[in-house]
Amino acid sequence: MSSREKILNAVKKNQPAxxxxxxxxxxxxxxxxxxxxxFGTVLKxxxxxxxxxxxxxxxxxxxxxxxxxxxxxxxxxxxxTGVSQLNIQEDAHAxxxxxxxxxxxxxxxxxxxxxxxxxxxxxxxxLPFICNHLAVIIHKNNIVxxxxxxxxxxxxxxxxxxxxxxxxxxxxxxEQSLVLGAHGPKSMTVFVL
Amino acid sequence: xxxxxAKHPELAAAxxxxxxxxxxxxxxxxxxxxxxxxxxxxxxxxEELRETASQIKLNTLSNLSEYLTAxxxxxxxxxAIVHWAADAKEHNEIVHKILQQHKVTQLVKSKSxxxxxxxxxxxxxxxxxxVVDTDLGERIVQLANEHPSHIVLPCIHWKKExxxxxxxxxxxxxxxxxxxxxxxxxxxxxxxEKFLTRKVAITGVNFAIAETGEFVVSTNEGNxxxxxxxxxxxxxxxxxxxxxxxxxxLGVFLRLLARSATGQPVTTYNSHFKTPNKNQQLHIxxxxxxxxxxxxxxxxxxxxxCIRCGACFNTCPVYRRSGGHSYHTAVAxxxxxxxxxxxxxxxxxxLPFASTLCGxxxxxxxxxxxxHNQLYKWRQVLTEEGHSPKTKTLAMKLMAFVLSKPAAFNxxxxxxxxxxxxxxxxxxxxxxxxxKQRDMPVPPxxxxxxxxxxxxx
Amino acid sequence: MNVGxxxxxxxxxxxxxxxxxxxxxxxxxxxxxxxxxxQTCCGQPMANSGYEKLGQQCNELITESFxxxxxxxxxxxxxxxxxxxxxxxEKNDNAAQGIRKKIYELAEFMVDVLKVENIDASFPYKVGVxxxxxxxxxxxxxxxxxxxxxxxxxxxxxxxxxxxxELVQLDRVDECCGFGGTFCVVEEAVSVRMGQDxxxxxxxxxxxxxxxxxxxxxxxxxxxxxxxxxxxxIKHIAEILNGEPILSFPEGREKGKSLAEIDDVxxxxxxx
Numbered sequence: 001m002s003s004r005e006k007i008l009n010a011v012k013k014n015q016p017a018x019x020x021x022x023x024x025x026x027x028x029x030x031x032x033x034x035x036x037x038x039f040g041t042v043l044k045x046x047x048x049x050x051x052x053x054x055x056x057x058x059x060x061x062x063x064x065x066x067x068x069x070x071x072x073x074x075x076x077x078x079x080x081t082g083v084s085q086l087n088i089q090e091d092a093h094a095x096x097x098x099x100x101x102x103x104x105x106x107x108x109x110x111x112x113x114x115x116x117x118x119x120x121x122x123x124x125x126x127l128p129f130i131c132n133h134l135a136v137i138i139h140k141n142n143i144v145x146x147x148x149x150x151x152x153x154x155x156x157x158x159x160x161x162x163x164x165x166x167x168x169x170x171x172x173x174x175e176q177s178l179v180l181g182a183h184g185p186k187s188m189t190v191f192v193l
Numbered sequence: 194x195x196x197x198x199a200k201h202p203e204l205a206a207a208x209x210x211x212x213x214x215x216x217x218x219x220x221x222x223x224x225x226x227x228x229x230x231x232x233x234x235x236x237x238x239x240e241e242l243r244e245t246a247s248q249i250k251l252n253t254l255s256n257l258s259e260y261l262t263a264x265x266x267x268x269x270x271x272x273a274i275v276h277w278a279a280d281a282k283e284h285n286e287i288v289h290k291i292l293q294q295h296k297v298t299q300l301v302k303s304k305s306x307x308x309x310x311x312x313x314x315x316x317x318x319x320x321x322x323x324v325v326d327t328d329l330g331e332r333i334v335q336l337a338n339e340h341p342s343h344i345v346l347p348c349i350h351w352k353k354e355x356x357x358x359x360x361x362x363x364x365x366x367x368x369x370x371x372x373x374x375x376x377x378x379x380x381x382x383x384x385x386e387k388f389l390t391r392k393v394a395i396t397g398v399n400f401a402i403a404e405t406g407e408f409v410v411s412t413n414e415g416n417x418x419x420x421x422x423x424x425x426x427x428x429x430x431x432x433x434x435x436x437x438x439x440x441x442x443l444g445v446f447l448r449l450l451a452r453s454a455t456g457q458p459v460t461t462y463n464s465h466f467k468t469p470n471k472n473q474q475l476h477i478x479x480x481x482x483x484x485x486x487x488x489x490x491x492x493x494x495x496x497x498x499c500i501r502c503g504a505c506f507n508t509c510p511v512y513r514r515s516g517g518h519s520y521h522t523a524v525a526x527x528x529x530x531x532x533x534x535x536x537x538x539x540x541x542x543x544l545p546f547a548s549t550l551c552g553x554x555x556x557x558x559x560x561x562x563x564x565h566n567q568l569y570k571w572r573q574v575l576t577e578e579g580h581s582p583k584t585k586t587l588a589m590k591l592m593a594f595v596l597s598k599p600a601a602f603n604x605x606x607x608x609x610x611x612x613x614x615x616x617x618x619x620x621x622x623x624x625x626x627x628x629k630q631r632d633m634p635v636p637p638x639x640x641x642x643x644x645x646x647x648x649x650x
Numbered sequence: 651m652n653v654g655x656x657x658x659x660x661x662x663x664x665x666x667x668x669x670x671x672x673x674x675x676x677x678x679x680x681x682x683x684x685x686x687x688x689q690t691c692c693g694q695p696m697a698n699s700g701y702e703k704l705g706q707q708c709n710e711l712i713t714e715s716f717x718x719x720x721x722x723x724x725x726x727x728x729x730x731x732x733x734x735x736x737x738x739x740e741k742n743d744n745a746a747q748g749i750r751k752k753i754y755e756l757a758e759f760m761v762d763v764l765k766v767e768n769i770d771a772s773f774p775y776k777v778g779v780x781x782x783x784x785x786x787x788x789x790x791x792x793x794x795x796x797x798x799x800x801x802x803x804x805x806x807x808x809x810x811x812x813x814x815x816e817l818v819q820l821d822r823v824d825e826c827c828g829f830g831g832t833f834c835v836v837e838e839a840v841s842v843r844m845g846q847d848x849x850x851x852x853x854x855x856x857x858x859x860x861x862x863x864x865x866x867x868x869x870x871x872x873x874x875x876x877x878x879x880x881x882x883x884i885k886h887i888a889e890i891l892n893g894e895p896i897l898s899f900p901e902g903r904e905k906g907k908s909l910a911e912i913d914d915v916x917x918x919x920x921x922x
Contacts, residue, residue, distance in 0.1 A: 004277035007433065007481045012258040014489030019255040022248040024441055028238050042458055092423055093389055111236075111448070112458035125470050126422035129415045129462075147444040147459075154440065156405070160468035164447070166459050169415040173330035173346065175353045176221055177373035182329060183381060183388070184415030184462075206839035215843060223822070230795065239798035508796065510826045514843045547837060549830030549844075550698065552787035556796035569698065576700030589701045595690075596659065597707030602690040606663040626835040630842040631873030634664045641662045641669035645685050649673075 024148060035110040035143040036192065043113035046167035047180045049189045052140075056080050059137065059191050063102065067133070072099035076122045077137065088123040095124065101131040105165075107142040108190065109150050114166035115190060116150060118159040125161050134165070134185040139193050200543040205515035218350060219513040225346075226507040228456025229557065235458075236448070246445050247561035250498035253436055254488060260403035260436045261479065267406025271468045273475040281311035284480045288313060288395070288428060289320055291476055295426055297322075297393045301384075303410070303417035304328040305397025306344050306501055307430050307480060309523040313395075324395075325387045327416040329380050336363045342517025344524055345454050345503035350516050384416070394420030398431035398477075399500070400446060404439045407467035408477070411450060411460040418464055428476045429466065433484050434497040446500060449559035453502040487535045492570045496531045498560040505554035505564055511547055520544060527554035531567040534575060542580035545571035603642055610636035653681040654719035656712070656733070656753065658726045659691035661865050668865055671892040672725040672756060678892075679764050681723075686715035694732040698831040702736065709737055709746065717745040721763060722753040725888050727785020727863045730755040734789070756888055757863050758791050761804040766811075771893030774814030778857035779805055780848070780871065781824045782864035791863065795824050805863060808891060815890070818857045825851070829870035845874045852882060859883045861890055 001009075032038040040050040053059055060082040063070050075083040083102055103122040105115035115136050119125055128134050144150055154162070169184030180186055199207075209215055233239045253260060265275045278284035284307075292300070300317075302308065302324055314324050314335070326335045330347035334340060336359055341347030348356070357371035366379045396417045401408040408429060410417045421427045437446065443463075451457040469475035488494050506512050506526035517525040522533045522541060527548065533541035545568045554564040575581065595605045613620055613636040621628050639647075653676055657669045669685075676683045689712060693705025712733065716722045724730045733753050739746035760766045781803070785791040792803035809815055828834065828844025835841075849871050852860050858881075862868055865886050872884040 002277070003279040003283060003481075006279055007277055007479070007485060008258050008261060010481070010485035011261065011433065011488060014485055014494075015257050016255045016491070016494065019248070019251045021252040021438060022245050024245065024249075024445060027241055027245055027445070030236055030238060046457065046461075096385070096389060109459075112451075114459050114463070126418070129418040129422065147448050148441075151441040151444040156440070159465070161470070162465040162467075163418070164459065164463040166461050169413070169461055171329045171377055171414050172455070173328070173333065173348055174356055174373035174376055175351075176224065176346075176349075177353070179374050179377040181381065182377060182414035182416070183327070183384060183419050202837050202839070205837060209839040209843055212843075216847075219847065233798050236798070510828065510844050511837070511840055514840050514847075515837075546700075546833070547840075549783065549826050549828060549833050549841075551783035551826035551830075553783075553794075553796055553824075553826070556787065556794050572698065572700035573702050577703075581700055585699065586701075589696050589699055589704055593696055593701070593704035593707065596693070596696075596705075597690070597711070599688045599690055599711065602659070606659075610663060626838040627873065629838060630877060631845070631870065632876035634869055634872065636664060637666055639666060641657055641666035641685075642687060644666050644670060645673075646687070649685070 029146045038110040048167040052192050067100045075102040092126045095130045098131040100133040102135045105136040105138045108138045111146045114164040119161040129184045133187045135189040137191045201547040204519035208516040222507045222513045232452035232456040263403040271406045276478045278480045280482050284311045285316040299323045300393040301327050301391045301420040302395040388419040393426045394424035395428045401435045410464050413461045426474045430478045453504040453559040495562050504557040508553045508557045527564045542575045652720045653683045654716045654722045655685040656724040658729045668886040671888040675892040689715045692729040692732045713739040713746045723759045725756045727755045727782050731784040731788035757804045769811040772813035775858040776816045777859050778818045778852040780862035782867045785863045818855050820851050827867045829867045861885045861887050
């Protein structure tokens with residue numbers, strides 16, 4: 001008998017009688033008066049940075065100004081001028097020198113400061129992790145209260161890889177001292193359109 | 194790595210030789226418990242969430258065979274390769290075989306308590322494979338030739354000055370520099386080179402979704418993603434209890450996990466791996482290693498609900514004052530103490546007794562595992578299975594004999610108190626563990642029973 | 651109301667004054683209190699050590715002794731919880747199951763059943779409450795700090811009615827003291843450290859008297875306090891509510907002499 005059969009047989013034999021699945025939608029989840037304000041507060045608390053902008057030009061200006069004329073900055077957003085476009089043919093390892101990556105996120109979550117990004121939006125999986133700094137763009141009306149609403153939006157979307165990112169990469173493994181920039185980005189900026 | 198046959202009381206006593214360090218360890222973990230409380234209180238629905246999570250996991254366990262086959266089917270359709278391992282040995286062999294197929298002898302690994310449980314690092318080292326743990330805390334204990342002392346905070350028992358010295362020896366950092374920011378930066382540079390050069394990455398799995406065949410890995414550092422997305426082969430190792438039925442259930446668990454673990458609203462990264470990366474092979478290893486047996490133990494099956502947040506460690510007054518290594522098992526703390534006897538009753542018979550049964554663990558558990566009740570029940574099972582010392586059995590039988598007869602109890606009490614009054618040195622000595630650091634109560638002349646007979650009856 | 655008094659074995663032998671205070675206190679609130687003489691112990695020392703089955707004779711004694719009462723009251727949360735959770739009888743299990751439903755820890759009995767409004771006692775000291783784990787997390791005598799739920803404390807509610815008593819807020823409101831039954835000797839090092847830390851919290855917050863519903867926890871902390879010659883005293887809540895111990899604290903405490911020492915002289919051995 002294969003291990004697969006052995007395990008499945010043992011599980012089948014030992015699992016208790018079927019118990020009902022609770023209704024997640026019945027949870028009386030928190031609602032914020034102002035999801036944008038809540039998102040901004042939480043993101044700041046976890047080391048992130050919120051910048052309100054009117055259009056992509058403002059993003060471009062911000063990047064030029066903050067990241068040394070956008071040197072070694074790349075983006076996957078076609079309409080974002082002044083920042084080099086990502087060459088998707090590139091070997092992922094070559095991204096190690098990227099200073100800043102600017103990508104689109106689908107929506108943000110007020111309760112925890114996270115944004116939802118899927119691979120289809122930015123092509124090379126490692127990009128938002130390997131860059132020294134990360135910037136994402138969301139629309140102000142795409143901020144939900146909680147993770148329950150987040151998964152209501154995601155539904156059964158068919159992505160290859162998707163990720164919630166909440167702030168810069170961090171660690172507190174050395175005596176619980178918080179350090180931003182463990183292995184991934186040292187900062188995260190969320191532009192809110 | 195160090196292997197010990199010592200039991201929890203001895204190991205904890207050794208840890209307690211350095212009183213200042215115990216205080217520091219306790220305060221550090223208590224601080225995290227307080228952060229957890231603060232995070233929980235931000236959500237009025239906290240208790241409802243715990244209950245829902247607990248029910249989802251109960252449903253999962255009650256239908257696990259179906260969920261496992263559904264997960265396998267969907268994962269295969271997504272392009273992953275699925276393996277089944279009955280035990281730790283088979284798990285390690287599967288990993289090794291994959292490495293051999295790709296002619297690889299070096300790899301990076303992000304945090305996976307399952308691989309700790311299976312002893313994968315030692316196994317691979319013995320087979321000439323170089324494993325680099327990439328979680329900062331895990332890398333620190335790995336460089337020190339130790340095991341993690343906490344499932345979420347692997348090097349919580351290390352002081353920054355000691356880490357500075359360790360990095361000085363292994364990473365050539367300047368002697369005496371113990372600045373966490375500086376040391377983390379040094380580790381970042383050291384590990385980035387590994388991420389960029391290793392062809393195989395192993396990750397753990399926090400949740401696997403039966404409905405979609407995807408799995409979620411939660412980290413703060415981004416090390417799982419750096420490893421997995423840069424590798425040609427990604428091996429994800431998971432216990433079969435990591436399943437949850439549907440994607441939307443992640444909403445419940447991700448709201449609970451980080452808040453319970455560290456008091457963060459969510460971990461920095463919650464990566465949903467569905468299909469293999471471009472030009473990559475994705476292997477998923479489903480490991481039983483005693484879980485199906487635990488599933489059949491009615492009193493203990495709820496332990497399989499565990500999502501490895503570590504909240505029960507941080508709140509446990511015994512863990513905080515005995516250190517993770519005193520539990521001599523991959524998963525320490527209260528949850529480890531109810532999981533470990535399932536693996537090996539004889540070896541781990543001491544662990545369910547390393548608790549005052551205060552119940553705080555049960556209250557912080559995000560999936561409402563009745564941990565302290567299971568500790569109590571394991572004590573009964575271990576005794577019945579003959580894993581109790583003979584001297585203890587004898588003492589208990591004697592106690593039961595005295596307590597079973599009111600006359601014997603009253604007489605014994607009277608004699609005992611007299612002896613204590615007349616010959617205090619008989620109890621106030623080094624052989625009495627109570628007396629070592631505590632005074633004995635002063636025995637009164639009369640028991641309450643004697644008083645009652647005289648004054649009331 | 652007919653109340654049967656269940657007295658923990660170690661209280662019977664080492665702290666009779668706690669049992670006397672419990673009895674007198676209940677009588678003040680018009681309970682008819684009896685102490686069945688055939689009781690010994692709740693069986694927990696064996697059960698928590700993994701020998702629950704050896705406690706069966708204790709179970710039978712409890713069942714026979716208490717079947718006839720309206721309520722059973724015990725000045726210990728831990729023993730009460732053990733009986734509530736585990737009592738069963740091979741001879742008369744109906745009676746045993748009934749007892750499980752009508753046994754109360756002293757403070758919860760006074761609040762939930764007697765609905766005590768006034769307490770005729772005075773205790774002009776700074777008091778720290780040691781909320782024992784089994785009373786709290788097992789019996790819900792007070793809210794647990796881990797839960798997101800409204801706070802309450804039956805113990806505190808009673809103590810607040812005592813004249814002159816000043817309740818002190820601790821840094822860690824419900825941390826275990828480390829007694830834990832046989833844990834206190836099997837895991838001596840950790841147990842003592844837990845006790846030391848618990849006591850330090852009270853000392854740091856200028857507590858003069860530590861009280862609580864479980865003499866076992868208090869005995870453990872008393873042992874630690876005495877060893878370090880601390881000025882902090884230990885009193886079971888029954889003694890404070892009964893108003894008796896006030897007599898044992900002389901006007902203007904003698905300088906240099908700890909409350910504990912004074913109390914020992916007057917209350918403990920011969921007097922009882």
